[in-house]
Amino acid sequence: MMINSTIHSFKLPPYLHATTPAEVTRNQRSDVRLLTLHGDSGAWDHHTFEDIIDLLQPNDLLILNTSRTIPSSLRTVDGGEIRLSRKIDEQVWEVLILEKRLNESTTLYFDDGISASIVGPGMAPELTLIEFSIGGEGLMHFFYNHGQPITYEYIDTPWQLSHYQTVYSHQPGSxxxxxxxxxxxxxxxxxxxxxxxxxxxVCLHTGLSYYENNRWPDPLRHFEWFSVGADTVEHIYKTKKGGHRVVAVGTTVVRALESAHDPKAGLQPQEGLTNVYIDKDTTLKVVDGLITGFHEPEASHLDMLCAFVQEKKLIEAYQAAINEQYLWHEFGDLNLIWKQTYA
Known part of the structure; x- marks a missing residue:
């Protein structure tokens, strides 16, 4: 994984791992905190997330990812766990096989008589290509009937799939x-x-962000499917021409939009796979602001944030968030970062 030593310069206390959805503990999912960070000055401010209504201005453009989470943790009949990572075609998926003994098999067996053949290595050394015995809608129904949301060690309660969705998502695939x-x-x-x-x-179907046992994806080998439509492109050009701001909701939106930007032709409608890697040396062409969660020291998402704000300022803001006991991960608090201007 491509990382910078500065990004490792904070430690996340275990008690800041968010384990419970906000709507369970505080009745509504919007009841989280928001740290705003200004890329030029490095100044930060503390807000509630609902303050975003005041922080955004008329004619700013908010861009959302319509991808919907699918239940991607599957169990074999003998109890082994398989995690989906990326769809290759209607029957073939790139997966993470957690038990070494299953990697030594040639066929994996699931409930309802479904099986999958191991057909080769994945794009990353930790991943494996498997071909299911069914495909298309039948395979998707199998995922929904027998799969569970992927959870990591900081989650100790099996939350329903609905807790792992945004209210506006409608394209299953993440x-x-x-x-x-x-x-x-x-x-x-x-x-x-x-x-x-x-x-x-836009739509971008996320792959696995973590391979367990302190293994993280290499961004350049981490391909994800995305689509940026003509209406969105037109909307962005209109926003920019009017002197207003384009705000991405999530690093996935940044990756999709910057992937659709051609150095010569500018932003164009596009869909396909991307392995675009954004870091401190990247000049952002499309996005002016980013709403994102708080990320662990090892995560490559932090590399992307350094395209918005200098590493030192980012880490100082993260330390302030730790001091104020902001919560991390998918059920945690949020960060609004305004891009630094370029000379």
Whole structure:
């Protein structure tokens, strides 16, 4: 994984791992905190997430990821766990096989008589290609009937799949939740529209963000499917021409939009696979602001944040969030970062 030593310079206390959805503990999913960070000055401010209605201006453009989380943790008949990572075709998936003994097999067996053949290595050394005995809608139904949401060690309760969805997602395909938009409620989105904030959409199906046992994806070998439509492209050009801001909800949206930007032709409608890696040396061409969660020291998402704000300022803001006991991960608090201007 490509990382910078500065990004490792904070430690996350275990008690800041969010383990419970906000709507369970505080009745509504929007009841989380928001740290705003200004890329130029490095100054930060503390807010509630619902303050986003005041922080965004009329004709700012908020871009959401419509990808919906699928239940991507499967159990074999003998109890082994398989985690979906990326769809290759209607029957073939790239997966993470957690038990070494299963990697030594040639066929995996699941409930309902479904099986999968191991057909080769995946794009990353930790991943494996498997071909299921069924495909298409039948295979998707099998996932929904027998799969569970992927959870990591800090989650100790088996939350329902609905807790791993955003209210606006409608295209099944992500193996993990696009959690930056989780706190938006239908009411908040309507309030933003009533204020004059514009909303547009992209789709990016997320792959696995962690391979267990302290193994993280190499961003350049981490391919994800995305789509940026013509309406969104037109909306962005109109926003930019009017001198307003484009705000991405999630690192997935940044990756999709910057992947669709051609150095010569500019932003174009596009769909396909991307392995675009964004870090401190990247000049962002499309996005002006980013709403995102708080990320662990090892996560490559932090590399992307350094395209918005200098590493030192980012880590100082993260330390402030730790001091104020902001919560991390998919059920945690959020961060709004305004991009630094470039000379």
């Amino acid at each position: 193996v993990e939740m696009n959690s930056a938009g989780r706190a938006f409620s239908h009411k908040m989105l309507k309030q933003l529209k009533d204020k004059g904030v514009q909303i547009s959409y």
